[in-house]
């Protein structure tokens with residue numbers, strides 16, 4: 001359930017007409033509903049209210065500090081994967097004691113920054129990372145709190161590019177090798193072993209892979225306890241899917257129920273790292289029709305709608321062949337036509353939607369690309385020297401720009417025409 005609805009044929013975000021925002025802000029832009037963000041965060045978080053838990057929002061899915069600060073106010077923490085994300089989380093006011101640092105390639109500088117900031121846990125993904133963290137912590141005369149991210153070899157049954165929990169993926173430490181590492185870490189002067197973590201993939205539409213993972217983690221945790229290694233935190237990662245098209249993902253409350261049942265008897269604080277399930281359907285991207293054209297010459301005429309947003313603004317269709325539903329902001333009763341909705345970028349892969357049955361549109365019509373809140377703006381680039389678009393948040397009858405549209409000047413910021421000695 002979200003707060004993007006039609007009233008008298010006009011798309012509204014909460015109580016604001018999307019077209020009214022476009023008049024002020026220009027196009028394209030990302031648009032988030034505060035009520036939806038709040039609702040989705042709470043729907044997820046409240047499912048776990050019976051147990052000790054921390055909901056650490058996956059910053060990489062949507063990292064605007066306006067949104068992070070909203071979640072912080074709702075009691076949320078952050079799951080980060082870079083020093084940049086740590087900076088965002090701290091700037092947004094997220095309690096460092098609710099920040100988890102994941103990722104396979106943390107640099108020395110990033111480890112130092114995490115330690116300095118007093119984050120809750122580093123999710124360590126290799127033996128070399130463990131050694132580096134131990135050394136950095138020693139230098140700083142600190143003890144680094146860690147969990148190992150184990151790879152449980154469970155098939156999440158999702159897109160290959162967003163599967164992370166299979167033995168062949170680069171993530172985590174194979175669960176069968178993890179015991180030796182735990183024993184090694186437990187003896188290290190500057191390492192404080194506190195938890196176990198995993199993340200098996202994204203956009204999961206089944207609960208069973210999560211349950212299978214949790215069972216493996218439980219068995220392993222018991223083994224650790226036998227070896228005298230206490231586990232305080234169990235981090236189950238993110239990954240609950242959403243509906244883009246006709247997927248039927250579990251309701252967050254169903255997911256929570258299954259997890260809590262499985263956790264029965266284990267004395268741990270549960271950590272969750274949801275991203276997509278909270279923000280995905282709380283945001284849309286609004287774009288304007290620039291041209292329509294028809295290419296003849298093939299077997300049948302091919303119709304294109306060229307809009308002002310491209311693969312640099314919303315990458316998912318090009319990158320994963322992902323489906324985003326696309327709708328007109330002002331409903332029309334024109335006949336349907338099968339069209340490709342494409343951007344202005346010089347790449348054949350630059351499309352937002354293919355073979356869509358779409359009402360005949362014309363120059364200047366606004367389109368809404370739905371379910372764009374997660375991995376939308378955060379994956380945007382300046383490719384083709386396109387300034388990144390504005391981000392806007394609506395609350396009730398008000399709206400506010402939460403990230404200004406980039407300018408031409410910002411495109412070349414930091415660039416220098418070199419002057420070498422002849």
Ligand SMILES: *Cc1c(COP(=O)(O)O)cnc(C)c1O
Nearest residue numbers: 058102202238239273274275276
């Ligand atoms: C990407 C990621 C998440 C969030 O995944 P969603 O599918 O957006 O919930 C959580 N944890 C880690 C370690 C990740 O890499």
